[in-house]
Amino acid sequence: MPELPEVEVTRRGLEPHLAGRRIAGAVIRNGRLRHPIPNDLGATLAGQRVKSVARRGKYLLLECETGWLILHLGMSGSLRVLPAAAPAEKHDHFDLVLEDGHCLRLRDPRRFGAVVWATGDVFAHPLLAGLGVEPLDEAFDGKLLHALTRKRQAAIKQVLMDGKLVVGVGNIYANEALFRAGIDPRTPARKLGPKRCARLAHTVRETLEQSIAAGGSTLRDFVDPSGNPGYFPQQYFVYGREGQPCRVCGTAIRAIRQGQRSTFYCPKCQS
């Protein structure tokens, strides 16, 4: 389940392998992802140079000469750069083949990912147009978070995960950031004052940045672009720790369901 840090680590890993390279074509082994991969994508891409590797939220954006290849890893996707001749395994659905003999290979067992070709202003594309602020952007601060949450009666945890407000904060980091900010995840978003919004904006950023610095978190399905498993044993404060002692106060971590998602929190530290 790649979240923003994993996508950013992937982006940084891919950039030196892709930027400036020319595309030979594509191999579509199974195009039935979140959006069907068009059969003629290889023909569209062939001969184009990759100009840059960017990111918006959890979308990776390969800027090509006549458009953009938008990639999403869904919950179980991973990207690696391999020799183009390397044998494909079961869930290797898509290759972007480079002229230098390598390929960018997408593996995605659950097929929640996406490979989409877009022309024109990529940020106006339907997949990207409605996305909220980048949490690592300077614009994301307590003031903005406060303004964005004034009309939101829903629990702050669910609002924090709403990509129309702020992108890239999935379940794990929402839980972790709320713990670090000392905020009960069930608190109606609009009840948070400027002070708690400032604290939360800070911990969201801090949590994401630390995870990026660690090279991605310890996620089963994540493999970094060079092929090394992305296992950086990361200590979560609350995520997945139901019943275990809070690392700060020792109180047993609680698990509840919010909007069909698991929420973990410390009933003492987050009140």
Added chain:
DNA sequence: CGCCAGGCCTGCACGC
């Protein structure tokens, strides 16, 4: 066997 994981889209109901 059945359930769970979960990002993100869609569709629906509701209220101002």
Added chain:
DNA sequence: TGCGTGCAGGCCTGGC
């Protein structure tokens, strides 16, 4: 009215 909001369902497979 129309929009913002909130909620639930669906997609999919591996692991327990």
